[in-house]
Amino acid sequence: xxxxxxKFINENxxxxxxxxxxxxxxxxxxxxxxxxxxxxxxxxVTFWRAAALILFGLSAYLVVSKNYSxxxxxxxxxxxxxxxxxxxxxxQISEKMDMVHRYQTSTGLTEDEITQNMKKLEAMYLxxxxxxxxxxxxxxxxxxxxxxxxxxxxxxxxxxxxDKPEVxxxxxxxxxx
Amino acid sequence: MDYQAHHxxxxxxxxxxxxxxxxYHQLYKLYSRAMYNVGxxxxxxxxxxxxxxxxxxxxxxxxxxxxxxxxxFGAWLKRIVVNKAIxxxxxxxxxxxxxxxxxxxxxxxxxxxxxxxxxTVEKVRKAIEQLPDGYRVVLxxxxxxxxxxxxxxxxxxxxxxxxxxxxxxxxxxxxxxLEGGLL
Numbered sequence: 001x002x003x004x005x006x007k008f009i010n011e012n013x014x015x016x017x018x019x020x021x022x023x024x025x026x027x028x029x030x031x032x033x034x035x036x037x038x039x040x041x042x043x044x045v046t047f048w049r050a051a052a053l054i055l056f057g058l059s060a061y062l063v064v065s066k067n068y069s070x071x072x073x074x075x076x077x078x079x080x081x082x083x084x085x086x087x088x089x090x091x092q093i094s095e096k097m098d099m100v101h102r103y104q105t106s107t108g109l110t111e112d113e114i115t116q117n118m119k120k121l122e123a124m125y126l127x128x129x130x131x132x133x134x135x136x137x138x139x140x141x142x143x144x145x146x147x148x149x150x151x152x153x154x155x156x157x158x159x160x161x162x163d164k165p166e167v168x169x170x171x172x173x174x175x176x177x
Numbered sequence: 178m179d180y181q182a183h184h185x186x187x188x189x190x191x192x193x194x195x196x197x198x199x200x201y202h203q204l205y206k207l208y209s210r211a212m213y214n215v216g217x218x219x220x221x222x223x224x225x226x227x228x229x230x231x232x233x234x235x236x237x238x239x240x241x242x243x244x245x246x247x248x249x250f251g252a253w254l255k256r257i258v259v260n261k262a263i264x265x266x267x268x269x270x271x272x273x274x275x276x277x278x279x280x281x282x283x284x285x286x287x288x289x290x291x292x293x294x295x296x297t298v299e300k301v302r303k304a305i306e307q308l309p310d311g312y313r314v315v316l317x318x319x320x321x322x323x324x325x326x327x328x329x330x331x332x333x334x335x336x337x338x339x340x341x342x343x344x345x346x347x348x349x350x351x352x353x354x355l356e357g358g359l360l
Contacts, residue, residue, distance in 0.1 A: 005348065008296045009320050015298045016321055019223075021213035025231050026205055032235045033201055 082132075082141050089148035096155040103162045115158070121151050186250050193241055201238055208251060209234070212258045218317040219262035221306055229265060233258040255322065259332060266310050291352055304354040312347030319344050 009016065100115070125147045132140045186207070192200035209230065216229035237244075237257050244253055305313055314333070318324045319340075324332070326340040333340070 004292050004294065005296070005301070005351070006320055009301065012298050013321070016302060017211055017214040018298075018302070019210075019214050019217050019226070021209050021230055022227055025209070025213075025227055025234075026202065028231050029205060029234045029238070030198070030202075032239075033198060034196075034239050034241075 082144065085145060086148070089145075089152065093148065093151055093155065096152070096159065100155060100158050100162065103159075118151060118154055121147055121154075125151075187246070190241060190244070190246075190250065193238065204250075205234060208254055211251070212254060215255055215258050215322060216262045218305065218321060219259065219314055220265055221310070221313060225265055226262075229258060229262045233261045236261070256332075259318070259322065263314065263332065266314065291348075291355070294355060300355060304351050307354050308347055308350055311343065312350055315340055315343045316347040316351065 097118070104115075125144065128140055128144050128147065132144060186204070189200045189204050189207075193204065212233060213226055213230045216233070217223070217226035220226050220229060233254070237254050244250065305317060308316065315329060318329050318332070319326070326337045326344070329335075329340040330337040335343075
């Protein structure tokens, strides 16, 4: 069907928007603008990320500064030995985490509490590591090693759980009944 | 709208969500005229079109969190304006769209009844304003707002074929107005 009206309107579409809204409309809209900016800020991910980092940083600082003293020669030697430990444990963690991810992808499982805890521990580790660079001490070194060991332990638990899903389900059922 | 314009609108929306008043004003300035005309064509009255524009922007700005960016912002906003305007027309006893079986018959092969007519924007605009509510809404939504008949059906709560039939009738009526010297 030929449609000369439709064609005419298409060709002159912009001219059909000839009415101009009264100035007063904006004034009313302005008075009703959402006052949610504060709420949005408190709910924002950025805010909570920053808050978590400050909290971790503060905790690390309090732990470290409690027994803070300048490191002696022996401590410096121990701290240097930490780099080897870190390399070893980090490679273990990354290897085992790869296994966990592969397992989760192949079984269609999503992240659970353990993987979330892993992420929290990793964030805490970065804060402690920073502290280690700025003010190396035996306490921070111990905290870093402990963090690595706890993460390895968590991954092992996760791998065991993924390895025996049926056992886990059965145990859950028993608990429920 | 090009990529840059889309990008600018996206960044304005982000600023609005952060509570930036100037960003709200910028968005308003970008869309108010087009949206006012969309509302005006449906309600056919300057005062009501003003209310529709106001209500629609207030609703849109207060629901920006729910705008997910999967449709263009202009299309999302236009849908709010159209819904507000139609509700207003309905409140003043919008003529019920006829739902008779006759409307489901195959579309008549309509000849172009207005071929060669010396259209002007002003004449067409005035003729559309003289159409009864039910005709004007469907014709405007199809020819000017760019909705197809299935979308019009969904918005108005009628079937697609009813929208098509109503559109054909509204064009015939428009022809009578344009040719009958009723302007």
